[in-house]
Structures are given as C-alpha cells and as structure tokens.
Amino acid sequence: MTMLASAVSARARSVMGSTRQLPIVPLAMLFILVVSALFADVLAPHDPLKVNLTNSLAPPFYHDGGSLMHPLGTDELGRDILSRLMHGGRVSLLLAMSVIFIGSAVGIPIGLLSGYVGGLTDAVIQRGVEAVLSLPTIMVALVFVFVMGQTYASIILILSPFVAAELARMVRGDALAVRRTNYVSLARVAGASHLRVIVRHILPNVAGTIIVVATLQVGALILVEASLSFLGVGVPPPTPAWGLMIDGGREYVATKYWLSLFPGLAIVLTVLSINWIGDWLRNVLDPKQQIL
Amino acid sequence: MTQRTDALTHETDADVILRVEDLETHIEVSGGVVKAVNGVSFTIRRGETVGLVGESGSGKTMTLMSIMRLLPVAAARIVGGSIWFDGRNLLAEPESAMRDLRGARIALIMQDALTALNPVLSVGDQVGEPLRYHPDRHQGSTRDRVIEVLESVRIPNPEARLDQYPHQFSGGMRQRVLAAMALGPAPDLILADEPTTALDVTIQAQFLTLMRRLQRETGTSALWVTHDLGVVAQTCDRVNVMYAGRIVERGDVRRILREPKHPYTLALMESVPKLGEKRERLYQIAGQPPDLRKLPPGCAFYDRCPLRMDICREEFPPATPLPDGGAVHCWAVSKETPAAAVASKGPA
Amino acid sequence: MTALLEVAGLTKHFGASGPLAEGRAVRAVDDVSFAIEEGQTLALVGESGSGKTTTAQMILLLEPPTSGQIRFRGDDITRAGRRAMAEYKQSVQAVFQDPYSSLNPRMRVGDIIAEPLQIHRRMTKQELAGRVGELLEQVGLQPAAARYYPHQFSGGQRQRIAVARALSISPKLIVLDEPVSALDVSIQAQILNLLVDLQQQLGLSYLLISHDLAIVDHMSHRVAVMYAGRLVEVADNRRLYDRPTHPYTRALMASVPSIDPDAPLTDIVAGEVSNPANPPSGCRFHPRCPLRRELGKPAICHEMDPPLIDVGPDHVSACHFAGSGGETRDAVSTDSQPAAAGRG
Numbered sequence: 001m002t003m004l005a006s007a008v009s010a011r012a013r014s015v016m017g018s019t020r021q022l023p024i025v026p027l028a029m030l031f032i033l034v035v036s037a038l039f040a041d042v043l044a045p046h047d048p049l050k051v052n053l054t055n056s057l058a059p060p061f062y063h064d065g066g067s068l069m070h071p072l073g074t075d076e077l078g079r080d081i082l083s084r085l086m087h088g089g090r091v092s093l094l095l096a097m098s099v100i101f102i103g104s105a106v107g108i109p110i111g112l113l114s115g116y117v118g119g120l121t122d123a124v125i126q127r128g129v130e131a132v133l134s135l136p137t138i139m140v141a142l143v144f145v146f147v148m149g150q151t152y153a154s155i156i157l158i159l160s161p162f163v164a165a166e167l168a169r170m171v172r173g174d175a176l177a178v179r180r181t182n183y184v185s186l187a188r189v190a191g192a193s194h195l196r197v198i199v200r201h202i203l204p205n206v207a208g209t210i211i212v213v214a215t216l217q218v219g220a221l222i223l224v225e226a227s228l229s230f231l232g233v234g235v236p237p238p239t240p241a242w243g244l245m246i247d248g249g250r251e252y253v254a255t256k257y258w259l260s261l262f263p264g265l266a267i268v269l270t271v272l273s274i275n276w277i278g279d280w281l282r283n284v285l286d287p288k289q290q291i292l
Numbered sequence: 293m294t295q296r297t298d299a300l301t302h303e304t305d306a307d308v309i310l311r312v313e314d315l316e317t318h319i320e321v322s323g324g325v326v327k328a329v330n331g332v333s334f335t336i337r338r339g340e341t342v343g344l345v346g347e348s349g350s351g352k353t354m355t356l357m358s359i360m361r362l363l364p365v366a367a368a369r370i371v372g373g374s375i376w377f378d379g380r381n382l383l384a385e386p387e388s389a390m391r392d393l394r395g396a397r398i399a400l401i402m403q404d405a406l407t408a409l410n411p412v413l414s415v416g417d418q419v420g421e422p423l424r425y426h427p428d429r430h431q432g433s434t435r436d437r438v439i440e441v442l443e444s445v446r447i448p449n450p451e452a453r454l455d456q457y458p459h460q461f462s463g464g465m466r467q468r469v470l471a472a473m474a475l476g477p478a479p480d481l482i483l484a485d486e487p488t489t490a491l492d493v494t495i496q497a498q499f500l501t502l503m504r505r506l507q508r509e510t511g512t513s514a515l516w517v518t519h520d521l522g523v524v525a526q527t528c529d530r531v532n533v534m535y536a537g538r539i540v541e542r543g544d545v546r547r548i549l550r551e552p553k554h555p556y557t558l559a560l561m562e563s564v565p566k567l568g569e570k571r572e573r574l575y576q577i578a579g580q581p582p583d584l585r586k587l588p589p590g591c592a593f594y595d596r597c598p599l600r601m602d603i604c605r606e607e608f609p610p611a612t613p614l615p616d617g618g619a620v621h622c623w624a625v626s627k628e629t630p631a632a633a634v635a636s637k638g639p640a
Numbered sequence: 641m642t643a644l645l646e647v648a649g650l651t652k653h654f655g656a657s658g659p660l661a662e663g664r665a666v667r668a669v670d671d672v673s674f675a676i677e678e679g680q681t682l683a684l685v686g687e688s689g690s691g692k693t694t695t696a697q698m699i700l701l702l703e704p705p706t707s708g709q710i711r712f713r714g715d716d717i718t719r720a721g722r723r724a725m726a727e728y729k730q731s732v733q734a735v736f737q738d739p740y741s742s743l744n745p746r747m748r749v750g751d752i753i754a755e756p757l758q759i760h761r762r763m764t765k766q767e768l769a770g771r772v773g774e775l776l777e778q779v780g781l782q783p784a785a786a787r788y789y790p791h792q793f794s795g796g797q798r799q800r801i802a803v804a805r806a807l808s809i810s811p812k813l814i815v816l817d818e819p820v821s822a823l824d825v826s827i828q829a830q831i832l833n834l835l836v837d838l839q840q841q842l843g844l845s846y847l848l849i850s851h852d853l854a855i856v857d858h859m860s861h862r863v864a865v866m867y868a869g870r871l872v873e874v875a876d877n878r879r880l881y882d883r884p885t886h887p888y889t890r891a892l893m894a895s896v897p898s899i900d901p902d903a904p905l906t907d908i909v910a911g912e913v914s915n916p917a918n919p920p921s922g923c924r925f926h927p928r929c930p931l932r933r934e935l936g937k938p939a940i941c942h943e944m945d946p947p948l949i950d951v952g953p954d955h956v957s958a959c960h961f962a963g964s965g966g967e968t969r970d971a972v973s974t975d976s977q978p979a980a981a982g983r984g
Contacts, residue, residue, distance in 0.1 A: 181741050182736045182738055182741040182742040183741060183742055183743055183744040183752075185702055185736070186734060186736065186742060186802075186805070187744075187755065188702060189700050189701075189702065189729070189732075189733060189734050190729070190733065190755055190756040190759060190805070190809075191726065191729040191730065191756065191759045191760055192755070192759055193759075196759070200744075200747075200755075201744055204744075204746040204747070205744070205745070205746055207746075347824040347825055347826060348824055462912045463688070464912055465912070492687035492688050492851065492913075493687065493851060493853075493892065493895045493896055494687060494891060494892065494895045494908065494909055495687075495912065496895065496897075497894075497895035497896075497897070497905050497908040498908055498909075498910065500897065500905060501905055501908060519824070519825055520897070521899050522896065522897030522898060522899055523897050525897060525898060525899045525900060525901045526897040526898075526901070526904060526905055545901050546901050546902070549899055549900070549901065559826070560825060560826060561899070563825065563826055563828070563829035564825055564828075564829070564854070565829075565832070565854040565855055565857065565858035566854055566899065567853055567854045567857055567881070567893070567896055567898075568857070568881060569857075570857075570858075571858070572836075573833050573836065574829035574832055574833055574858070575829060576826070576829040576830045576833055577826040577829070577830075580794055580796070580797075580827075581794075581824065581826075
C-alpha cells in the first residue's frame with residue numbers, strides 16, 4: 001500500500017498549500033530580523049541609548065511631525081525607536097540562542113539516557129522532568145532573577161532548565177520508539193556497544209524532533225524574555241529590550257501608540273515566523289514523506 | 293435493461309450480481325498519475341465466489357474499493373468504466389444510494405481485524421451497527437440478530453460476549469467478528485480483502501471452512517482478494533489474475549490452477565514452494581514489479597516475461613477466449629504453450 | 641562431531657522473578673533442546689504463541705534465558721567470558737522479517753553493511769568499501785548501491801541488503817526470522833534461492849523461523865515443531881513430512897490450503913492456542929487434540945506433560961500416543977498436487 005501512502009502525503013501537501021515548498025515569507029521576515037539584530041551596530045541609524053529630550057515622542061514618518069530621520073518615531077527620552085528595536089532584537093536573539101544551547105546540551109543526553117535505558121532510571125528522570133515542566137515559567141524566572149540579580153547569566157540560568165526539560169521529554173519519546181526497532185536489535189546482534197547504538201542509531205533518528213522542538217522553543221523564549229523585561233526583571237537597563245519598550249510605552253498607549261506598537265509587532269512577527277518555519281521543518285523532516 | 297447474454301461466458305443478466313466493465317481508477321501521486329486499475333472487466337454470478345489474485349501493486353485492493361466507491365484517499369478517482377450491481381450502474385448512483393447499499397447488500401471484510409475494529413466499542417455494538425443502519429434487512433430485534441449471526445460464525449457463548457471489547461477476543465475470533473458484521477444484514481455480495489492473511493494457518497483453515505459453509509447456506513456471492521493460491525483453490529469458483537492494474541488471465545479455478553496460460557500466472561505458480569514437492573531451486577521471476585507511474589502502452593509484464601515479443605511492448609493483447617469460458621491476454625499464447633517455453637528457458 | 645550450535649533445556653518465563661510471580665509468569669519457552677549442524681538448516685515451525693521467536697531472541701542474546709544452556713561448538717555461551725562472547729557474536733548473525741524496519745533509514749546502505757566490520761575488525765576505508773562491494777554483488781545487487789539510502793530500494797532489495805550485512809563478518813550461523821513473509825510472492829522465490837545458494841557456497845548454517853510449511857519443506861534439513869512454548873516434534877525434513885507423528889504436526893499440515901481445489905481442507909483443529917500465562921494441565925495441546933478425542937480422552941493427556949520420546953531414527957515426538965492412530969496415513973501425499981501442464 002505504499003502507493004496509497006504516497007497519495008495521502010501528496011494530498012496533504014496540496015491541501016496545506018505545498019507544505020514541502022520553502023516558506024519564503026517567514027524565512028524572509030526572519031532573515032531581515034536576524035540580520036538587523038546581528039548587525040545592529042552598523043545598520044541602526046542612531047545610537048539606541050542616545051537621549052534627546054528635545055525630540056521626545058516624535059511620531060513615525062507617516063504622521064505630521066514625523067520624519068524619515070526617525071522612521072518609527074522616538075520614545076519619551078527621544079531615543080530612536082527603530083534603532084532600539086534592532087538592538088533589542090539582538091538581545092532577544094542572543095539570549096534565546098544561549099538558552100537553547102545550554103538546554104540542548106543538558107536535555108538531549110538526559111532524554112537519550114531516559115529513553116534508552118528505561119526502567120527505574122527512566123522513571124526517576126521523568127519525574128524530575130515533569131516537575132520542571134509543571135512549573136510556571138515566568139513566575140519562577142521572575143522570582144529567580146529578582147533574587148539573584150538582573151543579569152544575563154541569571155536569566156539564562158533559570159530559563160535553560162525549562163528548555164532542557166522539554167527536549168528531554170520529546171527526545172525520550174523518540175528514543176523509546178527507536179530503541180524498539182529491528183535495526184537497533186540487529187545492531188546489538190552485530191555486537192554494537194550501547195554507546196554506539198545511541199550515537200549512530202538513536203541520535204540520528206531523533207534529530208528531526210530535536211530540530212523542530214528547538215526551533216519552536218526559540219519562539220517561546222522570545223516571548224518569555226519579552227514578558228520578563230516587561231515586568232522589569234529582564235535584561236538590565238539601559239540595554240533596549242522589546243518587552244521593556246512595550247512597558248515604557250504603557251502610559252502613552254492611547255496617544256503615542258508607536259512606543260508600544262512597534263516592539264509588539266516585532267515580537268509577533270518574529271515568533272510567527274519562527275513557528276511557521278518550525279511547522280514546515282516538522283513536515284519536511286517527517287520520514288513518512290520519504291516515499292517514492 | 294435488455295436481456296444480454298455474454299458471448300464468452302454465456303451468462304445472462306439474471307445470473308450476474310456484479311458486472312465490472314472497463315473500470316479505471318487513477319491515483320495522483322508526486323511524480324505523476326498511477327493507473328491503479330487500468331481497464332478491468334469481470335463478472336460475479338449469484339452464489340459464486342470469484343478470486344482476484346495478484347501481488348502488491350496489482351490493483352486488486354483498489355478494484356475492490358472502487359466497487360464500494362470507498363476509495364481510501366481523495367487523490368484516487370474512478371475515471372472510467374461502469375460497475376453494474378443487480379442492474380444498476382453504481383458509478384451513476386448518488387452517494388445516498390451507495391449508503392443504502394453498503395453494509396446492506398454489499399459488505400466488506402477487511403484484512404486486519406485488530407485495526408478494523410474500534411477498540412472502544414463493544415463487539416455487540418459493532419456487529420449491530422450495520423443492522424441499525426439497515427433495519428429492513430432483518431427480522432426481529434437487532435440484539436437477537438446479532439446473537440444469531442455471532443452463533444453462525446461459531447463465537448462460543450455469544451450472549452455473554454456481546455458486551456466484551458475486541459481486545460478480549462483472540463485474533464481468529466476477531467476475524468470472525470468482522471465476518472459477522474458483514475453477514476448480519478444478509479448481503480448479496482461480500483467483498484473480502486485478504487481476510488486471512490494475518491491469521492495463523494490453523495485459524496485460517498477454520499475461517500475458510502466457516503466461510504465456505506456460510507456462503508453455501510446463504511447463497512451469498514463473494515469477491516475474494518488474495519495473493520495466496522492455496523486460499524484461491526479452497527474458496528473460489530472462478531479466478532481473475534491481475535498484474536499492474538489489468539486482468540491478464542481469468543477462468544475456472546481448476547483450469548487456471550492446473551493449466552495456467554499466461555506466463556505471469558504460470559511463473560507465479562512455479563515460484564511458490566509447495567508441500568511435498570522437492571526442488572533444488574524455485575523458479576524466480578526476473579526483475580521487479582513495474583513502476584505504476586510509467587506503464588508501457590502494451591503489456592506491463594514485458595520486462596519480466598520469457599516469451600516477450602516486440603508487439604507485447606506496443607499493444608496490450610486482447611482477450612483470447614478459452615474453453616472454460618475464461619480468457620487470457622497474451623500475444624504468445626497462440627504460438628506455443630507458455631509452460632513449455634518457461635520450462636525450456638529455465639529459472640531466471 | 642559436536643554440533644555447531646546446541647541448545648539444552650532453554651526456557652524463558654516473562655515476569656517470573658520474585659515470589660509474587662509464581663503462577664503468573666508467561667511461559668513463553670519451556671525446556672527446548674535441539675542441535676544445528678554445520679552447513680545445515682534447522683527450521684523452527686510454529687504459529688503465534690509457539691515461542692519460536694523468543695527462542696531465536698535468546699540464541700541471539702537479545703533476551704537472557706531464564707534457564708538452560710546455549711552451546712556453541714561445545715562451549716557454554718551462557719556462562720562465557722568476554723572473549724568467547726565476542727567470538728559467538730561474530731559467528732551468529734540474523735535477518736529479520738520486516739525489510740522496512742531492519743535498516744536504519746538515516747544510514748547509507750554501504751555503512752549499514754559495513755557496521756559489523758567496523759565493530760569487529762580493523763580495516764581501512766578502502767578495504768571496507770571493497771568488502772561492501774563484494775557483499776553487495778554476492779547478494780545480487782550492484783556495488784554502487786552502497787551510496788544510497790534504504791528507502792530508495794524495494795522490499796526484496798532491502799532484504800538482500802540485510803543478508804549482505806549478516807554475511808559481512810563471515811558468520812557460521814544465520815538466524816532467519818520469517819525472512820520472506822513480508823515480501824511479494826514473486827520476490828520470495830528470489831530471496832529463497834539466494835539463501836540456498838549462499839548456504840552451498842559458504843557452508844552456512846541457518847536457523848529458519850517460519851510458520852510456512854512449504855518454505856520450511858523447501859529449505860530445511862531438520863525441522864522442530866513448537867506449540868505453546870514446547871517442542872512437540874523434531875525430525876529430519878523428509879521424515880517429518882512423510883511420517884508426522886504428533887497430532888499438532890498433522891493438524892498443521894492438514895491446515896495448509898492445497899492448490900488443488902478438489903482437495904478441500906479436512907481434519908482441521910478447532911480452538912485457539914492457550915493462554916501462555918495459564919497453559920492447560922498436562923499436554924498443552926490436549927484441549928484441541930483430535931487424537932485424544934479419537935482415543936476416548938485418556939486421562940494421561942491432561943495429567944502428564946508428555947516428554948519427547950523416540951519414535952524413529954533421529955525422530956522425537958512429545959505425545960503419549962505418538963505414532964498411533966495414523967502411522968500409515970501420509971500427511972502430505974504428492975498426488976494431491978496439481979499436474980502442471982508441460983512439466984516433466
């Protein structure tokens with residue numbers, strides 16, 4: 001029935017608008033965001049920290065009183081919003097990447113061990129993972145950063161376990177399934193050591209899940225970071241951060257909406273693009289699509 | 293409809309419960325169109341069992357699903373031909389008419405009872421389902437009929453087992469539950485898709501014997517899809533052999549099994565090891581089954597056929613009638629007996 | 641001459657540890673003993689619940705036996721040191737039923753075949769590639785196939801790749817667990833012929849697990865029939881098919897649908913295999929046994945589990961009445977086969 005299976009996936013593709021095709025729009029959006037974040041120093045038109053009280057609360061260029069000098073307007077201290085957006089993006093990105101990196105380094109091996117060894121080890125590890133996953137991320141992070149001090153290190157430190165736990169859970173599920181396959185049994189029959197089986201057989205077959213989960217976690221992390229800075233426990237000021245910018249514009253929301261709107265839009269677009277790409281990756285990497 | 297008598301088989305319309313004519317079913321896949329059923333024609337008479345034999349990719353399952361108009365994917369469509377059931381062309385009927393027929397007059401028995409039965413519904417519920425949709429097909433209460441049909445498929449103690457769930461039954465009994473679901477509304481025609489392939493051989497033997505007896509008692513016709521020639525011998529009256537979406541040979545079961553005419557039929561029989569027969573090597577058919585997206589205009593067996601000729605590649609051979617009322621589609625048949633040619637060329 | 645592989649009293653009970661487990665263990669395999677000679681094929685025949693797959697898993701060291709011995713060339717593997725274990729692992733390989741899950745979808749075919757060599761030998765990249773090419777040719781594939789991934793091959797071709805991997809470290813015994821059941825009929829013949837050829841060329845032994853009596857008949861030298869975890873009959877191939885003595889063996893043979901429509905299925909047994917956690921007392925087959933019914937249900941059938949007794953040269957059977965009530969009856973007669981036109 002492989003013929004039918006292929007037909008099913010072909011149908012799914014056409015219904016979902018060619019899910020195998022590269023999602024150009026989100027990739028483009030993400031590309032712009034990443035480039036502007038990474039090269040903010042060079043690309044930003046102004047110094048994001050430069051205060052200029054004479055030009056505070058200037059509107060974006062499409063309003064009366066706005067200009068292309070400050071295309072997205074200025075905030076209450078006269079700082080250019082566009083430049084702050086770009087620098088803020090860099091902060092978000094770097095933070096997210098660091099957390100993912102540490103989270104993976106811890107979470108993937110735990111998940112592999114749990115899934116491969118099974119039994120009591122698995123049970124114990126999973127209880128730990130579940131405990132972490134049941135904690136409300138933002139509340140815990142809030143308390144931790146408040147207590148330990150508002151530094152990059154403390155934020156990264158408290159967010160990493162959440163990513164690690166999520167990865168451990170997903171990887172464990174896949175590892176359990178792969179462990180039962182015939183090719184793993186046959187590798188053991190051929191004399192492969194446990195380590196060899198994990199590295200050469202389990203890990204490559206779990207990679208798809210890892211990539212998808214990690215990608216989706218980036219989006220989630222950006223939201224968490226924005227929430228933390230909105231609440232005042234994010235990256236230490238005066239570094240611009242999207243959440244912080246939204247918070248700063250709270251009093252002006254009715255009249256000078258651009259202070260909060262643009263950073264809000266930036267968050268929405270970034271997370272949307274990342275999730276879209278994550279979904280696409282999941283479809284592309286699904287081995288069931290590999291027929292004919 | 294005017295009374296017709298088929299020139300080859302001498303069947304009249306009254307004899308025939310199902311007539312498939314030039315059926316074509318295509319499936320869209322990445323990379324083209326698969327002609328899963330590529331011009332299939334056959335009949336099933338009242339009370340008889342017809343076999344549809346072939347390997348994977350032959351189109352036998354798709355033919356069966358086309359008859360029920362239950363094509364498993366949206367990408368599959370019936371693009372041509374007609375299916376006459378008791379005088380009505382099913383392909384011209386609206387879906388509401390098909391719903392009236394399905395389960396009531398045409399029933400289906402699938403291959404794997406474990407996945408065909410709903411694990412969260414009781415067996416009594418599931419066997420009763422077709423009866424509830426078609427209450428005019430039985431007398432008395434649904435519950436009584438369910439017990440009656442479970443008894444007929446030899447489920448011991450059916451009253452007690454009505455409320456049990458599929459996982460509480462063994463594999464063989466689950467398959468018999470599937471048969472009970474099909475037989476409850478006393479259909480005219482049963483379509484069976486490899487119903488015994490997943491069963492142990494002793495359980496299969498029980499099932500085959502049971503089905504044969506029930507069919508004889510009720511006069512139900514059946515279309516039996518399988519790849520197992522032994523099952524064919526035990527259940528079928530006539531057989532159609534399929535290859536790459538087409539029927540290549542058809543005829544009376546005894547004739548086909550004793551004197552197959554088509555090189556594929558013969559090769560198939562030669563390549564299966566038989567109990568009690570000692571051979572050094574099995575005859576193996578060279579090559580691989582064809583890519584259904586790229587079928588040649590002629591005979592699809594060309595690449596693997598020891599008797600191939602140029603014309604085989606260009607034109608699909610028409611039916612050569614055979615004395616048993618069957619036919620074979622092979623250009624070489626008239627030249628020399630395929631058996632001798634295959635034997636002289638030896639195993640591939 | 642010591643047999644290549646010998647199992648003695650091999651037993652596997654699942655869930656059997658601890659005092660609470662008594663009576664609730666699943667007795668998958670009970671006291672199974674047989675021997676495989678060099679260059680020969682022993683077939684383990686049975687239906688579901690027979691224990692044949694679990695027996696194979698124990699021989700492959702994928703499941704630890706609950707008790708019993710596995711002897712390779714006379715040495716007890718179950719109590720062996722690392723050296724003997726490693727040698728055993730290299731001498732015994734396997735091919736499993738499902739060609740679609742037997743090959744790691746993320747590895748190239750060449751790497752899959754080379755893996756056993758990488759584990760046990762030191763070879764340069766060139767040497768490995770050379771050996772892989774040789775093996776691919778040996779199983780009827782092109783050496784260029786090494787670059788591709790499993791999903792680019794058909795079921796039959798994947799099974800060939802699985803065979804090539806099994807052959808890579810030149811084993812003495814290959815466990816074949818239903819090697820062709822998942823393949824199309826026309827491909828089965830190709831693979832079966834390949835296996836027979838390889839056996840002749842390389843002097844391989846096979847442990848063939850199968851439910852298909854015809855395939856077993858074609859390929860095996862000796863046959864062991866299993867039911868509900870016990871051996872019920874062991875004999876040379878020809879003897880078993882000509883003179884089956886155990887009622888279950890006879891029932892099995894009678895259940896195979898013959899290709900002769902005029903030889904309908906008769907003498908089929910009713911009922912199903914018993915629950916392995918709660919087998920019947922005495923002989924496990926007794927509730928379904930037609931011979932027991934014929935003989936008026938003698939008490940010994942449910943009182944005593946029959947041991948394997950000699951019923952002929954190299955022929956044992958686990959039935960109290962083995963050989964009675966049908967010695968003269970041929971279970972498989974060659975005149976029930978169709979006379980195919982044109983065959984000599």
